[in-house]
């Protein structure tokens with residue numbers, strides 16, 4: 001299935017929403033939540049790394065990695081390299097972001113893995129890792145046979161989109177959970193911070209939707225196999 005619109009059009013919206021989402025999560029964690037730290041007596045500063053690294057890393061870099069094949073004008077080999085490097089950055093920042101949540105819990109004597117968000121989160125990171133390693137081995141180095149590549153590609157695309165939808169969904173669960181904790185501790189339900197967090201989540205969902213729309217639309221260049229050829 002391909003939407004009869006150029007991927008480039010959707011990709012502009014992706015970039016704008018990505019910049020907006022990154023600014024919003026940074027403003028939230030820096031101006032409203034006190035900033036970041038790796039070692040601190042105020043453990044919330046360790047937690048703040050979690051939404052920032054995950055949103056900017058896993059979600060925004062990950063989304064840009066997904067659409068890079070469809071939108072960039074360069075050769076297949078260059079696009080493949082950009083695709084795998086952007087995904088590697090997304091995965092590494094995502095892993096550090098998840099580690100920050102565990103570090104925050106451990107140093108604050110809070111239990112680990114007690115929520116739906118945390119279990120789906122583990123699933124997302126593990127599946128994202130498997131997807132990256134499989135893609136690297138089959139499509140890049142050492143590379144599978146032509147038959148294996150041909151068989152694998154539709155699964156790689158489908159699995160990649162499903163894991164990405166799961167990541168976006170889980171990010172919304174995370175925003176919801178954190179805001180609910182804050183509201184239960186007295187944060188105004190209609191205050192500036194509550195609006196900022198809710199609308200950062202809305203921007204995250206819109207970003208995900210436009211990433212998917214980009215993948216379903218026409219490639220930017222007339223290299224008609226740009227996306228599907230291995």
Ligand code: HEM
Pocket residue numbers: 050051054055058098101102103105106111112113114115116117118119120121122124125166167168170171172173174175176177178
């Ligand atoms: C796909 C994106 C995300 C993944 C994979 C993810 C993953 C995780 C994991 C694995 C934990 C459990 C840590 C532990 O048990 O010690 C966790 C905790 C948490 N995350 Fe996320 N997270 C994501 C996005 C977000 C976002 C955007 C927020 C927004 C603030 C957030 C808020 C939280 C909160 C409040 C906790 C602590 C409570 C709990 O364990 O459920 N997460 N996350």
